Amino acid sequence: MLGILISAVMLLVWNGSHFFQQISFATDRIDGGIQIASTALTLNVALILFGWRRYVDVQHESQMRAESEDRAALIATTDAMTGLLNRKGFADRATVLAGAACGDGERMVMISVQMHRFKGINDRHGYDVGDELLRRLAAAILAVVDREVAVARLSGDEFALAMVRSPGDRPAIEIIGEALIRAITKPYQVEDKHIQVGVFVGIAMAEAGPVVVAELLRRADIALDHAKSSRSARPVWFDGGMERALLAHSEIEQGIRFALEHEQFEPHFEPQIDLETGELVGFETLARWNHTLSGIIMPDMFIPVAEEIGVIGRLSEQVMRAAFVHAATWDASINLSVNVSPAMLGDPWLAQKIVRLLRETSFPANRLVVEITESSLFTDIDQARTIVTSLKNQGIRLALDDFGTGFSSLSHLRTLPFDVIKIDRSFIATIQRDRQSAAIVRAVTTLATALDVPVTVEGIEDASTHAAVLAMGCAVGQGWYFGKPMSAERAGEMVRARKNHGVPVSSAGPIKAAG
Incomplete structure (x- = not known):
């Protein structure tokens, strides 16, 4: 676009100069014609400069619009308190991971995490302390996993992780779950207060074939509920019996x-x-x-x-x-x-x-x-x-x-x-x-x-x-x-x-x- 504009300017300048020479050779006495030609040249140059300025403004506006859209997308998919993904962002990212898992013959793994006794911290120490603790816990979770793992704060004191692993990686996944428990349950000092919370962890691995992210997260939540009801200090894997028990409970x-x-x-x-x-x-x-x-x-x-x-x-x-x-x-x-x-x-x-x-x-x-x-x-x-x-x-x-x-x-x-x-x-x-x-x-x-x-x-x-x-x-x-x-x-x-x-x-x- 810039090259086109420069060529146009040069062409107009050359045409204007050639026109002026012709007028000059024809008669030196037609001052009005010369003035007209000069005015035409000035107007053309001004038009080109205006067009260039407008082009620069349009480019700037486009860049600002793109940045605004990026910020809006970030806000829509990110938890403002912890900087982790929120529920929508997690669903989007997990869907991408699920597609990759299907293509590579690997399995989608979902880990559901919920703090224990967290409400008492807000009640005893206030929401500012509770919010700061959530930020610390989010950082601790991120430190346990690699960058390819999707990590989200779904609501309150509930977190979720999505990753792609081989079907034979169950021991390694359990190690991740245990590392999460250790990282979350260690004592934290927030302001002048020493705080420690409990945590329960549920894990679900998708079966072969297409993955429905919401369904896999639901299974991880069922395993989490089982961990809570049994007061398990270790990660709990989902199995079909839990779902049958849940259905019976619902009935x-x-x-x-x-x-x-x-x-x-x-x-x-x-x-x-x-x-x-x-x-x-x-x-x-x-x-x-x-x-x-x-x-x-x-x-x-x-x-x-x-x-x-x-x-x-x-x-x-x-x-x-x-x-x-x-x-x-x-x-x-x-x-x-x-x-x-x-x-x-x-x-x-x-x-x-x-x-x-x-x-x-x-x-x-x-x-x-x-x-x-x-x-x-x-x-x-x-x-x-x-x-x-x-x-x-x-x-x-x-x-x-x-x-x-x-x-x-x-x-x-x-x-x-x-x-x-x-x-x-x-x-x-x-x-x-x-x-x-x-x-x-x-x-x-x-x-x-x-x-x-x-x-x-x-x-x-x-x-x-x-x-x-x-x-x-x-x-x-x-x-x-x-x-x-x-x-x-x-x-x-x-x-x-x-x-x-x-x-x-x-x-x-x-x-x-x-x-």
Whole structure:
């Protein structure tokens, strides 16, 4: 373009000069013609100079536009805080790597990384410290891998890495994962604070053939979730079983929500027996899922999921309401025990909700025993004390469940007004063959007697265990020796049989028939 402009200028200058000579030879007296020719030449030169200036301006504008587009693209694909790729940039870069992997016969590898306890750092030290720590962690991750690896901060404290490796490089990939764990979990000094976080790592390798980046990242995230749930200190590889478990978990979650809407959760009742007289004194309420297709589903299948998705309180209220309705019609001497999970104990309105259920179902508060596991008290002892006091003020009795499995049992007995101590079934199951278990049960019973608190034991499965706990001074027992958990109808039949016949309920009595 520049050469064309120079040639045009030279041509115009030569033409103008030639024209001037011709005019000059024709007549020296035509001054007007000469002036016209000179003006024409000046205008042509000015036009060329203007064109050159415009060309330079256009080039500058084009360069600025290109730089602006590059900056916009960088902003759109880069995490502003750490300088790593963001989710969009990672997807774009990983797609390029996936294409290269298919062409070279190698495999795409995705590593998902998430910090543990990072939120607490923001809460304790502020977001400025948390942001600076994220920048340090990003630099540490980059130092572990080579430049060909795509590294991104996806959101919050979640990072991801994408790379191309040979199918036989699994040991080397695990080494990278372990190096990431070491780099992230080492202590960092931010300002004047020494900070250390945990981390979980999940890894997924694509199968042969075309790769869907989003799907591979999802599998790495599934492996990461498995690492979190198992508290693994090492990288966890994805396998098909994890995905099947996730699908089953999802189905259970959906089923729980459906069951809550259609009131499929119902109480079953496990008999509690006076160990000395054989009399039926109460029942422990246990949740069961009466599934339309699968029948009765045991609580270990749905309680953990209900706690995880935050509906355990609603589920427990549904079961308690049904239990109170049934038990309200039974003999007034029969007590009813209900369990409170750790998640429920975190609800400051728990006591008010239980009292409301009692009022709506007309079940007497003095017949209710609320069982609280010892381990659940550690979350918030002050709130637990408030709830316990509120329940006691309403005439409800309290049982310390699974006694002996926690870390500060004696202090709980001293500071919280429990009416019953329940010894964990793990001690009862081994009481006859394990001297330590027998010693613990004997010591707890002696302590409870000194405190004037009765002891209930669970897990009595045979006559010899029954005799052993009775000899140690335990007051009340439950277990399959006395009867398995049963429906409300069977429990009602048992209570009516006791009332009508006046026969003590023992292992040889109506409980066995009803169970």
